Amino acid sequence: MSDLAQQHDLTLRQDYFADPSAWNALVDLLQDTFSIDINLQASFGGPDPSSMPSGYFDADGRCVANFSAFSMPMIINGRSVKAAGYQSGAVRPEWRGRGLYRDLMQRTFARTKAEGYELDLLLTDKPALYERYGFRALPQHVFIAQTAKPQQSGQTARQLSLETPDDVRLIKTLLQSRQPVSARFAVTRQTEMFLLNAGFNTAIRLTALGDDTVIAWTFDGATFWLLDVVGTTMPSLAAILSALDLEPDRIEICFSPDRLDCEVSLEPYEGYTMLMARGKAADDIAGPILLSPMAEF
Ligand SMILES: CC(C)(COP(=O)(O)OP(=O)(O)OC[C@H]1O[C@@H](n2cnc3c(N)ncnc32)[C@H](O)[C@@H]1OP(=O)(O)O)[C@@H](O)C(=O)NCCC(=O)NCCS
Structure with a gap:
């Protein structure tokens, strides 16, 4: 005891x-x-x-x-x-x-x-609580993409629902076999937080492109937020927008977009919580980065 x-x-x-x-x-x-x-x-x-x-x-x-x-x-x-x-x-x-x-x-x-x-990560609104244990804040950025020219899309887009067991099964299968969304900074395997985050926020849309990619996104009529791409291959941003049939005024990518084949500029991410890290792999994290909102925990 x-x-x-x-x-x-x-x-x-x-x-x-x-x-x-x-x-x-x-x-x-x-x-x-x-x-x-x-x-x-x-x-x-x-x-x-x-x-x-x-x-x-x-x-x-x-x-x-x-x-x-x-x-x-x-x-x-x-x-x-x-x-x-x-x-x-x-x-x-x-x-x-x-x-x-x-x-x-x-x-x-x-x-x-x-x-x-070899790496400890947490999200907090009370950084002082963890600084004494060696955690340091990691600055995060959102990636503002140039609006892409619409492309001809050969993909069929299908809206998924967490209430439909077959859809949940497809998402889980892809989460298990996915390529990480970024090679710079991304989770490689995380199923439960993705589903929980999708369930918590009803504004998040999950759309299947064919049967090998799921896009997590939101759109308010002007700005498109790309939250995650779960699949074994990575479509370009232009292909994603074409498949979703969107021409937004503004595009915010909420993960490091190194695999997305697009030009971006940076803006500081101002979230309610701060990402903190410690451990020997923490020094390898070289910005700019953003933890996908679908991996938030
Ligand atoms: C934050 C919380 C978990 C602290 O719990 P607690 O049992 O009062 O903490 P402890 O008594 O074990 O104190 C641990 C240490 O944290 C420090 N601490 C407590 N609250 C703190 C705060 N809000 N900010 C910074 N440091 C804090 C204490 O001074 C103590 O420091 P020490 O180890 O150097 O003496 C509690 O207040 C809580 O549940 N808050 C709401 C939820 C929350 O914010 N959780 C953390 C999410 S990241």
């Missing part, structure tokens, strides 16, 4: 997702803290099997504090990197200021270090 658990009459539990009551207690903690419902994942096949949650639970089975790591393999400047993402960090208000979060962070960081992760 940990000292903190003993002191506060709590139980420390790790890797507890197989226990439905403990999973539901985490769902409640994240709902109460961030107003998000991660139970949405149930309809897509459940949480990421690589997840390494650590939490403190009270005598009633409530999860009062949690911090999780998960495996998030990346490609950075052409090299495969064993990276860990950190998420689901929260402490119930009445339990704050007692070192529970410090304890969970330290346990989790020790674990991923022992397992040989």
Whole structure:
């Protein structure tokens, strides 16, 4: 038993997702803290099997504090990197200021270090919390593309729905076999966060081009945001726009567009959270970069 658990009459539990009551207690903690419902994942096949949650639970089975790591393999400047993402960090208000979060962070960081992760990534609105553990903010940029000339498209575009099991199956298959969207900075394998992000934001459209590529995008009538391209090959930006039959006034690409065959200019990305990194592979990250919103965690 940990000292903190003993002191506060709590139980420390790790890797507890197989226990439905403990999973539901985490769902409640994240709902109460961030107003998000991660139970949405149930309809897509459940949480990421690589997840390494650590939490403190009270005598009633409530999860009062949690911090999780998960495996998030990346490609950075052409090299495969064993990276860990950190998420689901929260402490119930009445339990704050007692070192529970410090304890969970330290346990989790020790674990991923022992397992040989060479890059640690997180998204936060509280960078000071992580700077003391060696995390540094990575500036991100959005990529503004020249509006491309429409091309003749041989592709059929089909709108997908997360409510349709066959569509979810197609997306999952492509997420498993995809080429990373960028060779400079991208996740190579991430299924659960992609589906969860798509489920959270109903403005995100998922469109299949043929049966080997899915485009994640949004459009407000003037600006087109290209969020991700999931496929075994990478169509050009012009081919994507033609297949979607769009001629937007402005195009924002929300990932490093090195594989997209287009000219871009940069604008600083001003998100609500900051991307932070540490570890020996962190020095290899040379900007400009942007983590696809579909890989946000
Ligand atoms: C942020 C949060 C997890 C801290 O939990 P906590 O149990 O009070 O934290 P601890 O008592 O373990 O403190 C850990 C350290 O973080 C520091 N800290 C706490 N809140 C902080 C904040 N908002 N900003 C910067 N540092 C903070 C503490 O001073 C302490 O520093 P130390 O280790 O040098 O002494 C909690 O306030 C919370 O759940 N907030 C809402 C959700 C959230 O923001 N989660 C983090 C998402 S990235």
